[in-house]
Amino acid sequence: MSGPLRGLLALALLAGLPWLLPGDFYVNLASQVLIYALFAIGLNLLVGYGGLTSLGHAAYFGVSAYACAWLTTQAGLGPAAAAAGALALGTATAGVFGVLALRASGLGFLMITLALGQIVWGMAYRWVALTGGDNGIRLADRPVVLGLDATTPIGFYYLAAGVFAIAFYTIRRTALSPFGACLRGSRDQPRRMAALGHNVWLLRWLAFVMSGFWGSAAGLLYLYYHKFVSPQVLALQQSAEGLLMVILGGASTLTGPVVGAVVITLVKNLASSYVDRWYALLGVIFIVAVVFMPRGMVPGVAGLWARRRAPQS
């Protein structure tokens, strides 16, 4: 199958999915999957293509959700202005944190992003005047976006699906562009890339900011979906879940994080209806994924597929 055909087929599946699902519960579940898939493909730009493992990515997700909730309820802005402000603030946070975290790479980078993420979490928790502390901020209702009424499950699904499709297309184009090639180069051979005249720091910072932008977009959708935001969205677990989706599905593949998001979100929903020990289960999946599936599901399955086909051709 050629690329465009596959794209159209995926788009048709995305558009037709609500009609295949038996009820609102499943449509809502699909919307949740899309929100996390958006978060994961954005994170993958940094983790997979940039080779920079961030453990503080919930920061942009949460900052944008909080900003939109605050701008709507406290500052009284309209939905469009609040959403634009939230995306701008989330992306700007990523810009600043990127400058700080990129003082290091590898494990230092990981520790700094983790510390920064935890500090934002602590702020949301303690700065009660601004964030409402543990009570969080409640949003009155979902907005109507471009004539699409997001208050219904189907309407929200199409909003999330639209944003996700745009994000996936953009990230695919980014990954396949010369910029994407340079970014992968800076992941594999940073010194060689620098010697070739590429500004490795700038490449990484741009990947960081783009990744933060899509994280902010996912945060915005999260707020619209739940109509509520609390420090929970900024917790380390949120960052870790996103990273697990990327790694479980397969970092630096386009579809891997999507598969990871589907699996983790479904397992999470399924598990939480039987046991309330989700975090322990998350920890176990983490260990199993890292020890037994270091390359992720998508490359693993693709490898098996290639081996099956090889003898015939």
Add this chain to the structure above:
Amino acid sequence: MQFYVIQTLNSLALGGVLFLLSSGFSLIFGLQRIPNLAHGALFMLGAYIGTSLISRGVDFWAAAVLSGIAVGLLGAALERLILRRLAGNEQGQVLVTLGVAFIIADVCLMVWTGDPIPVPAPDGLRRPIFAYGLAFPTYRLVVVGVAVVMAVLLFLLIERTRLGAMIRAGVDDMEMARGVGIRVSRLFSITFFFGVALAGAAGVVAGPIFSAYPGLDADMLPLALVVVILGGVGSLLGAFVGSFVVGFVYNFGTALLPDLAYVILFLPMVLALVFKPEGLFGRARP
């Protein structure tokens, strides 16, 4: 005046606890290149085990040592059974420690429930000392003393003993240390055991100040990270100075501007990253 005396002592006590927590973290990171993200969770586990021991009539200090040993053994098992399988895959090792942290936190919630459990200070240390017309909380002074004694002991261990010399050799150049016949893998287990045991014992020592509650791990881990980023990885002196800087900044921040405590905590880290990214006492690594 009384306010500043109390807050200064609180800051010193917090700094002492942070040193016990972050010195192990820093040594493990320096030697094994593993930022052990389960360190906060192990600190919390130590505190909880301590509460259970004390409620069964075990002496406070004995409980601290026993919790430390129990947590240390768990850490050594983690290092032997899982982390060693992932040798060379640093990112995988970090993610495993994070998974372990989630499991420990959830198990603690299951076993000790969600209610905070206060830890009584040892007998004889509960009443404040009165001097110069001011009250000094005795237990906090003792915590500072414990931290200073541990710092001296650790310094002597690292700088004056054969084991310490081997650890320093491993931190400087692991390949070369292996080459001259040091069993680096056994060194890893020993460091991991001690580093993690310190965290577990610190949980009990900090108990009378913080008590044991769910979320203690998430409160302590960022503080330990800020200490290590500030002080420099693998440096005992860095962990010591960083702990007390963070102790003062965080404690006075919480007391004077409670809403902004976390923003203020962020400042020394930002300054360190901008002006000296390898930390105050760290060395640039290749």
